[in-house]
Amino acid sequence: MDLSAINPVLLIASLMVAATPILLAAIGELVVEKAGVLNLGVEGMMIVGAISGFAITVESGSPWLGFLASAIGGALLSLLFVVLTQVALANQVASGLALTLFGLGLSSLMGQSYVGIKPPQMGKLDIPVLTDLPVIGPILFGHDPILYLGIALTAAVWALLKYTRVGLVLRAVGENHDAAHALGYKVVRIRIMAIMFGGACAGLGGAYISLIRVPQWTEGMTAGVGWIALALVVFASWKPWRALLGAYLFGGVTVVQLNLQAAGVAIPVEYLAMSPYLITIIVLVFLSRDKSGAPASLGRIFHATH
């Protein structure tokens, strides 16, 4: 065993990369759930975003266009959920599950001709002096732009929900849609916008995996990250910064367990492999003991005449 081989600076830098897809998807889902909608289709929207972004990046040569396309792809798929749950008033849990299954199949179909292709790379942030700083440089100033977008989005969602009128209205819709409706807010319209935002974020998260973290396309490559993001939102008590913490924790343990393996730690690999899930659940269960965060109308169907 040689723990000195693990470089903490690089470890933190790479855990941020591992956490970003989860963070992006979780922040999107957080907004959706704050609006009172439970969309279990995160995994489906992520994988569709992953292939949309990958395909457009390969075709156009521009990762930026690819990320834009992934957000659009995720949002478009979420429209299906909108039609089912907001227009046809179908059960949200069943619709969300269907969305995931549909997304996985659709992405395999879309990705047929993109297996094994190398996508153009997005450059990393490179600020003279700052990026070269020891310790702080690689952690804070050496990443790709989307990683910063994820953190910025967390801050923006937090500020929006806490300080703005838009956030207040969104929360009102999620807490009591009848009251919000009586006050004259367009409950369905607000929820549709929230769902599409969630879809776009999930799409971005998916594309982060296929364009930056791996970078390659394979079927089912999101490998359950969408479900982790979903669980994270609940355990984080619908608080954006806790979602960030949870995502970094999960990403961190994922990276640490590989590091431990490479350093030859004598814990059986199987335990190491399950540790990210286990530790994230345990920590967040403790964090989520106050139940105040759950939107009261979460998962309930709204119909104006009821």
Place this chain on the structure above:
Amino acid sequence: MKLTSLLATAALGLGLATAAVAADKTKVGFVYVGPVGDGGWTYEHDQGRKAVVAEFGDKVETVYVENVAEGPDSERVMTQMALDGADLIFTTSFGYMDPTINVAKKFPNVKFEHATGYKRADNVSTYSARFYEGRAVQGTIAGHMTKSNIVGYIGSFPIPEVIRGINSAFIHARKVNPDVEFKIVWAFTWFDPAKEADAAKVLIEQGADVILQHTDSTAPQAAAQAAGNVITFGQASDMSEYAPHPRVSSIIDDWAPYYIARTKAVMDGTWESKDTWDGIGAGMVGIGEISDAVPAEVKAEALAIKDALADGSYHAFTGPIKKQDGSDWLGDGETADDGTLAGMNFYVEGIEGDIPQ
């Protein structure tokens, strides 16, 4: 009544006609563990399939199913292939071993060929390539090329084939560089680009400047390219899109001659169950072009080993070699027998860490 019998006759006629057409063609099925576009293991098997089609043209019909999970799923796929009239089925991953044997019992007239396994039956052959010979060449290059003296190795599953590769690479890296160390990460997958990329990044972060992989995707190559000063080797396929750097050489599996020969045997009715284990000499294992990133003298040394392995004058496991626990395995000049190699479940002396059980 007339109508029914007429229909029955028609149906029977149709059935006979289909059977007649099917009898004309030899139907060959392939079960793949990854997608045909993986650029590695499955890609090369599919090249072999294409070679069969090119060789026999209309006389053969091939079908394949890709991305078949090892385990019960594969059993279902094989059964379906056999029911659809396949005469010969190639199952191309280690984890298909028991499913292949199970399905073969139910279809005694269908011939099965299982890659890299060790269980045979009257209608089940096994075939594999001596990838460890290629690993010997890789180990030689890796030992010379590493500056940090740390070589990262991405293992898939702790099965004899993979362990053989690790041992062979390690022995030859140590031979040219006594200070070299191996860091091994088990991915527990044959094909999962995300996991492979993570594993490669971790190894690079821990100082490895040579990455060997026994997983099938090009993700570790991409990770090495991003890191800059790391070299890699193509696995199963040439992976030449990453040449000349980071990919400096590769092990290429060439299944085409074997697949053609076995299909021919089924056509002629001469097929019988056997075990094939060919290496560089027979052409089943190819060494991809060693790129200019490798100094000329290292390249020459690697090629010399390759030639010696090919003509049989040198065996990749030649003693003295001790096991990891320090006990003797091979005496001076002694070479390993195939039985021990096929079931290899120990590291040789000098490798740190345990094999996951």
